[in-house]
């Protein structure tokens with residue numbers, strides 16, 4: 001379980017009140033009322049919160065794990081003495097009282113560490129949750145990278161099993177795979193695993209993500225290949241063509257024998273798959289109206305096939321239309337060229353606000369983060385949250 005230091009909450013949550021419980025407090029408690037009631041009464045008496053909050057304190061009081069344990073132990077002792085309950089009956093009674101009137105000890109499965117009592121008014125609660133989510137993500141990332149550093153294996157299956165403890169979707173997928181006796185343990189292609197799992201499997205994103213990580217670590221294990229979207233065969237990259245289907249607008253890869261079958265209903269990219277750059281692909285797909293996420297997932301697929309370099313680090317760019325003030329958040333290997341290309345398709349001037357190092361995964365995370373302000377595609381409202389983010393990052 002992830003732990004949050006009280007200091008971090010005190011620093012970031014507005015109007016938070018820290019209450020120090022004297023060492024001898026537990027010796028002075030009243031055996032006729034619950035320990036929680038004693039605590040809240042004492043807090044009111046100490047002036048930690050206004051009197052009118054008295055009945056809501058169990059929703060406003062947050063305690064560190066040490067304090068929480070002390071409170072539960074004291075309550076257990078009190079009930080035992082007063083009602084002469086034992087074992088399970090005693091535990092149940094404490095649990096009932098705690099859930100009914102005890103203070104809050106975990107927030108989104110994170111626990112506050114140490115000995116502390118914090119009072120957080122309702123108005124600060126949304127800020128509290130955002131601080132906790134931030135800490136949770138940070139700690140989770142730390143735990144993931146620790147396990148990532150130990151990733152190894154002769155093949156994808158072994159590599160995946162080495163990641164079984166990860167607190168993310170790859171760890172969850174590894175657990176499932178370990179139990180699956182039929183899993184294709186010597187699969188050489190990501191597609192072989194995907195077709196084994198089937199289109200309805202909820203781990204398909206995890207397969208892709210894990211595969212990319214695995215191949216980034218051992219790039220020599222994959223020779224660039226492609227998969228024809230028409231005949232579903234593994235094909236040589238040198239004979240693969242990229243096309244946009246006119247019927248439903250999706251981008252696809254075709255082998256040379258399938259090209260004539262669909263040529264009447266597809267628009268072909270002039271550059272074949274093995275020669276195309278990320279820049280050219282982005283321009284081709286965007287000029288045919290493909291959405292950013294579709295392009296990103298297609299590029300990801302090309303990385304899985306070893307067509308595009310896996311470890312390529314590009315940039316996230318933020319540009320603003322001087323006319324509408326809308327902001328575009330995008331990914332590119334060469335952002336200054338990208339802005340020039342975008343400018344030719346725009347009648348009003350575009351201003352480059354910022355460029356930061358990052359990959360497509362990060363770009364997508366940003367799109368998700370600001371989804372409320374999304375206008376269309378990769379364009380967002382110039383909301384203060386986005387402006388603030390750009391200025392700080």
Ligand SMILES: [Zn+2]
Pocket residue numbers: 228229230231232233254255256257258
């Ligand atoms: Zn084909």
